[in-house]
Amino acid sequence: MRDDFDARTKKVLADRVNSRCSRPDCGKATSGPQEDPTKALNIGVAAHITAASEGGPRYDPSLSSEERGSVDNGLWLCQNCAKLIDSDVQRYSPELLREWKRQAEQRAQDETRGIGQDQHAVDEEFVAFGLFDEKIRLLSLTKDGKWEYLDQMSKIHRILYVATSETLAMLAAVEELEALMNDPKASELAFQDFFERNPRFILNDEYKRAHSHITLVREEGPLIPDFLLEPIDQNALCDILELKLPSTKIFVLKKSRMRFSAAVFEACAQLREYSSYFDDKENRDLIHRTYRLMAYKPKMIVIIGRRGDVDPIAVRGIETDLPRLILRTYDDVLNRARARLEL
Numbered sequence: 001m002r003d004d005f006d007a008r009t010k011k012v013l014a015d016r017v018n019s020r021c022s023r024p025d026c027g028k029a030t031s032g033p034q035e036d037p038t039k040a041l042n043i044g045v046a047a048h049i050t051a052a053s054e055g056g057p058r059y060d061p062s063l064s065s066e067e068r069g070s071v072d073n074g075l076w077l078c079q080n081c082a083k084l085i086d087s088d089v090q091r092y093s094p095e096l097l098r099e100w101k102r103q104a105e106q107r108a109q110d111e112t113r114g115i116g117q118d119q120h121a122v123d124e125e126f127v128a129f130g131l132f133d134e135k136i137r138l139l140s141l142t143k144d145g146k147w148e149y150l151d152q153m154s155k156i157h158r159i160l161y162v163a164t165s166e167t168l169a170m171l172a173a174v175e176e177l178e179a180l181m182n183d184p185k186a187s188e189l190a191f192q193d194f195f196e197r198n199p200r201f202i203l204n205d206e207y208k209r210a211h212s213h214i215t216l217v218r219e220e221g222p223l224i225p226d227f228l229l230e231p232i233d234q235n236a237l238c239d240i241l242e243l244k245l246p247s248t249k250i251f252v253l254k255k256s257r258m259r260f261s262a263a264v265f266e267a268c269a270q271l272r273e274y275s276s277y278f279d280d281k282e283n284r285d286l287i288h289r290t291y292r293l294m295a296y297k298p299k300m301i302v303i304i305g306r307r308g309d310v311d312p313i314a315v316r317g318i319e320t321d322l323p324r325l326i327l328r329t330y331d332d333v334l335n336r337a338r339a340r341l342e343l
């Protein structure tokens with residue numbers, strides 16, 4: 001049984017935010033004209049802060065059916081943002097969504113009263129420290145003297161504690177990667193470009209630099225691995241990283257046993273070819289002279305596919321099929337980046 005919003009509730013939700021998406025980074029108008037001069041377009045969604053039915057995102061069993069379908073449990077979003085909040089319920093918690101709602105309604109109120117965007121932005125930026133019970137606490141101040149603690153607020157405010165420009169850039173990058181992963185038209189080149197601009201996603205704690213466009217010269221024609229990863233340790237040997245698309249299937253079921261797909265074996269063969277290049281001392285010397293990089297029997301890392309609903313026991317079982325390959329999915333990369341942001 002789903003406790004959906006009725007038409008009246010949806011209209012109230014839309015009207016309370018001037019028909020704009022409530023996600024602070026979006027704010028897109030959700031209605032407008034259609035080509036047909038007699039019709040209007042509506043891309044708004046009345047999203048549930050806690051799910052309409054059991055098993056749904058952020059479901060709260062303590063609510064009554066009536067409460068679940070009430071204005072109080074609704075949030076007006078554009079279609080994209082409605083999908084986004086259900087894709088990661090850890091990140092988009094009910095508290096965060098309620099904070100979005102509060103801010104969106106505030107913006108709508110200001111807009112209705114004719115308070116300019118600039119003035120509002122200034123209002124939002126007053127942050128102060130106060131000494132309370134011998135503890136320093138972060139406060140948010142408004143122009144009319146109202147204040148509130150920021151340290152007891154929802155996640156969005158807690159970010160303020162660590163919001164260096166670096167973290168903000170990282171947050172933006174996480175969103176960019178997520179969008180790329182969900183874009184079926186994104187090319188391998190787009191991912192290569194992303195990781196070149198945001199090497200932290202592939203460096204983790206082991207490597208200091210990701211080198212792309214390193215040409216392994218040889219008689220049969222050059223090889224160009226996507227990345228050579230240079231370790232932090234001095235004189236340590238580089239490893240090789242290859243990128244495939246997130247849409248690539250990683251597993252196939254063969255004779256009722258899970259196997260790596262042909263695409264994985266292909267990526268592995270490609271990595272082995274790069275790897276064998278460094279078996280030759282002359283080649284190693286050439287790369288060292290040209291790039292000041294050393295490699296020999298490198299680890300072979302491939303970023304490919306999505307984690308999906310795969311049984312981890314089965315995965316571990318077949319990983320022995322390709323012992324030297326380190327396989328990471330795009331979800332793994334994204335989750336690591338997020339985990340680092342939570343610190």
Ligand SMILES: [Zn+2]
Nearest residue numbers: 021026078081
């Ligand atoms: Zn939106």
